Amino acid sequence: MGFLESVTLYNFLRGPMVWVAFIIFFAGSFYKVYTLIKQAKGEKFILPFVSLKAALKSLMHWLIPFGSRNWRLRPLFTIVTFSFHICLVFTPIFLLAHNLLWYESWGISWPTLSESLADVMTVIAIIGCIYLFLRRIFNPTVNFVTFKSDIFFIMVCFFTFLSGFFAYHQWILPYRAMLNLHIIFGEIMLISIPLTRLAHMFYFFLTRTWMASQFAIWKTKDW
Amino acid sequence: MDTKTGEVKKEEKQKIVSKDFPEYVRDVINDPGLDETIKKLTPEKIEKAYNAVFGKLSSRIKGIIETCMHCGLCAEACQWYLSNDKDPTYAPVAKMRMTAWELINRQGKVDAEFVKQCARIVFTECNICHRCSMYCPFGLDITFIIGMVRRFCFLLGVVPQRMMEMNQAFMATLNQVWMSQNDYIDAVLWREEEGAPDFKNLRIPIEKEGAEIIWYPLAAEPKSGFYHIDRFAKIMQVAGVDWTMCIREGWDSSNMPMFIRDIATMQRIVKGLYENAARLRVKRMVLTE
Numbered sequence: 001m002g003f004l005e006s007v008t009l010y011n012f013l014r015g016p017m018v019w020v021a022f023i024i025f026f027a028g029s030f031y032k033v034y035t036l037i038k039q040a041k042g043e044k045f046i047l048p049f050v051s052l053k054a055a056l057k058s059l060m061h062w063l064i065p066f067g068s069r070n071w072r073l074r075p076l077f078t079i080v081t082f083s084f085h086i087c088l089v090f091t092p093i094f095l096l097a098h099n100l101l102w103y104e105s106w107g108i109s110w111p112t113l114s115e116s117l118a119d120v121m122t123v124i125a126i127i128g129c130i131y132l133f134l135r136r137i138f139n140p141t142v143n144f145v146t147f148k149s150d151i152f153f154i155m156v157c158f159f160t161f162l163s164g165f166f167a168y169h170q171w172i173l174p175y176r177a178m179l180n181l182h183i184i185f186g187e188i189m190l191i192s193i194p195l196t197r198l199a200h201m202f203y204f205f206l207t208r209t210w211m212a213s214q215f216a217i218w219k220t221k222d223w
Numbered sequence: 224m225d226t227k228t229g230e231v232k233k234e235e236k237q238k239i240v241s242k243d244f245p246e247y248v249r250d251v252i253n254d255p256g257l258d259e260t261i262k263k264l265t266p267e268k269i270e271k272a273y274n275a276v277f278g279k280l281s282s283r284i285k286g287i288i289e290t291c292m293h294c295g296l297c298a299e300a301c302q303w304y305l306s307n308d309k310d311p312t313y314a315p316v317a318k319m320r321m322t323a324w325e326l327i328n329r330q331g332k333v334d335a336e337f338v339k340q341c342a343r344i345v346f347t348e349c350n351i352c353h354r355c356s357m358y359c360p361f362g363l364d365i366t367f368i369i370g371m372v373r374r375f376c377f378l379l380g381v382v383p384q385r386m387m388e389m390n391q392a393f394m395a396t397l398n399q400v401w402m403s404q405n406d407y408i409d410a411v412l413w414r415e416e417e418g419a420p421d422f423k424n425l426r427i428p429i430e431k432e433g434a435e436i437i438w439y440p441l442a443a444e445p446k447s448g449f450y451h452i453d454r455f456a457k458i459m460q461v462a463g464v465d466w467t468m469c470i471r472e473g474w475d476s477s478n479m480p481m482f483i484r485d486i487a488t489m490q491r492i493v494k495g496l497y498e499n500a501a502r503l504r505v506k507r508m509v510l511t512e
Contacts, residue, residue: 039282046282062360070296070358077296141304142295144246144311145320150293203290204361210283211362222357 004177013183021187028194033202051213058212059205061223068223077135084128087121088157089201092186094118097168122165129158153198160185241340244321247312249343256384257342261335264379269338272378273331276371277323284371287363288327291316297365300358303348315355315365318344322372342376345369346383351482374484382483389479393488397495398475399442408470410445411452418453427456430503431467437505438468439476439496444511451511466509469499476510 003009040046061067071078092098096112103109113121133154136146163182166172173181192198215222241247277284298304298314307313312321322341326333351366359365376382382390392401402410411427418425428434438459444451459466468474473495480488500508 036282036286039285043282058362062362070299070360073299074296139295141298141309141311141314141317142293144314145293145295145316147293153292197289197292200290200292200361203286207286207290207364208362210286211356211359211364214364215357220357222362 004180005174007176009180010176010183013180013187017183017187021190024195025190025193029199029202032194032199033206036203036206046210049213049217050209051216052209054212054216055209058215058222059208061221062208080128080131083124084132087125087128088161091118091121091125091161119165119168122161122168125161126158126165129154129161133158149196153192153196156185156189156192160189241321243325243337243340244312247321247340252343252347254383256382256387257339260380260382261339264335264338264381266332266334268379269333269335270331272375273326275378276375277327277331280327283364283367284323287365287368288324290361291319291363292361293320294360297355297359297363300354302350302352302354313348315349318349319365319368323368326372326375338376338379338381341372342381342383345372345376346386346483370484373482374486377483377485386479386483390483390485390488393475393480393492394485397472397492399477399479400446402442402446404470404472407445407474410449411468411470414449414452415456418456422457422460425453425456425460427452428467429470431465433504434467435465435505436467436507436509437500437503438466438509439474439511440468441477441511442475443477467503467505469503471499471502473499 062071065078065082066072066075091113094111094113095118096115099109099112133151136142136150136154160182163178163185167175167178167182170178172178189198193201212222237251238248239251280288293316295314295316297316298309298311301313301315304310304313304315311317322344325337326341349366349369351369353364353366355365356362380387389399392399396402398407408429411429415425415427438455440452440455441448473492475492476496478489478492480486480492496508
């Protein structure tokens with residue numbers, strides 16, 4: 001417990017590890033998307049068939065809750081997955097505490113969420129993780145295709161948000177230990193985005209663009 | 224008595240359980256196309272076929288594998304899944320997991336029995352209808368992966384016998400029914416005669432250059448559904464359309480090699496259709512569906 005609480009660890013996580021995590025996240029994500037598009041460009045039969053209009057239409061329908069048929073078929077899953085993903089992406093960006101860190105380091109800041117709203121959003125993200133985890137265990141269809149990596153993704157998100165929540169309320173562990181844990185999980189998450197299937201946050205737009213263009217050629221809609 | 228019949232029934236319904244996936248339980252079906260061909264497979268052959276198909280992942284396969292979050296939302300789209308009491312092994316994502324992902328994970332080092340199981344999944348438990356892509360939040364082309372596994376099986380020759388025989392007909396004659404050019408011309412002229420009593424001056428224009436449209440029948444039409452030909456001729460004549468049929472090789476518009484991803488024969492068929500249309504300088508092609 002002593003090491004977890006130590007200022008040395010905090011300084012290490014707050015200093016070099018932040019740089020490592022953010023560089024891997026940004027550079028890795030850019031590299032991944034860039035290489036995939038470049039490879040598609042090399043395979044000459046992909047880009048000529050891409051239709052931007054069809055892609056935007058399809059993206060719009062799938063990014064709006066209940067905008068596509070499959071979202072309408074599963075109302076509970078739609079509500080959970082949309083609130084989970086919105087909270088997962090926007091809470092860390094617009095959290096006051098995170099914003100303060102940016103301000104301290106670089107002197108930049110942007111609008112933030114109120115503390116109570118951020119608290120609610122964190123709880124929603126945690127509940128989303130639990131729901132997705134239980135679904136992986138108890139839904140036989142999903143269970144059959146569950147890999148260890150799928151559990152890993154859920155665990156990383158779950159512990160990041162849980163430790164952040166506990167650190168904010170200063171529960172269970174001493175504040176600094178919980179904070180260090182939170183930073184560790186957050187950095188693991190950032191690093192694993194470009195390296196694992198969490199890259200679906202970028203690939204979503206590419207794969208959907210391709211399929212929407214295909215369906216536009218077949219003169220049918222894919223939502 | 225009851226128990227006896229029960230026992231007999233049990234014997235009749237032999238089940239096969241996959242050794243990689245205990246959930247995958249199916250009735251035994253004997254198909255020489257699968258059972259006989261896997262006896263000739265060697266690990267080297269399998270790996271060679273694997274490298275030809277999945278060796279260098281194309282951007283589409285890469286995009287699909289690295290995006291799929293295994294959420295199972297595609298399952299509701301699949302008629303196989305819905306009509307088998309929501310058996311998890313029939314879900315589209317499960318079919319990918321049991322075939323392509325396993326192949327890629329093991330880098331093609333699989334045994335013949337696994338290839339047979341792959342062939343059974345991709346040929347007999349998926350219709351390549353693309354409905355799963357419509358239900359996938361990421362719009363992943365799951366059927367494209369299934370198609371690549373079909374190609375892998377085709378390269379190894381592990382294809383259900385009926386599909387392989389059909390493909391051989393295309394390889395040899397460019398039509399589905401082993402029909403020679405003589406037979407085809409004969410069938411077309413005969414249908415012109417047969418239509419004459421109903422219709423004054425009924426003509427089936429053959430090889431007419433510069434016509435408005437060219438009609439490519441399915442091979443089944445001259446072979447067994449021949450009345451379609453004179454019906455089509457009557458409709459065209461009444462409509463006053465300037466049309467023609469071609470009698471050279473490449474008149475069959477059905478592209479069965481597509482279903483087993485025999486790319487060379489697929490190309491020959493499509494090329495034949497376009498070349499005939501270009502030769503006769505027609506404006507449009509009409510295909511039977």
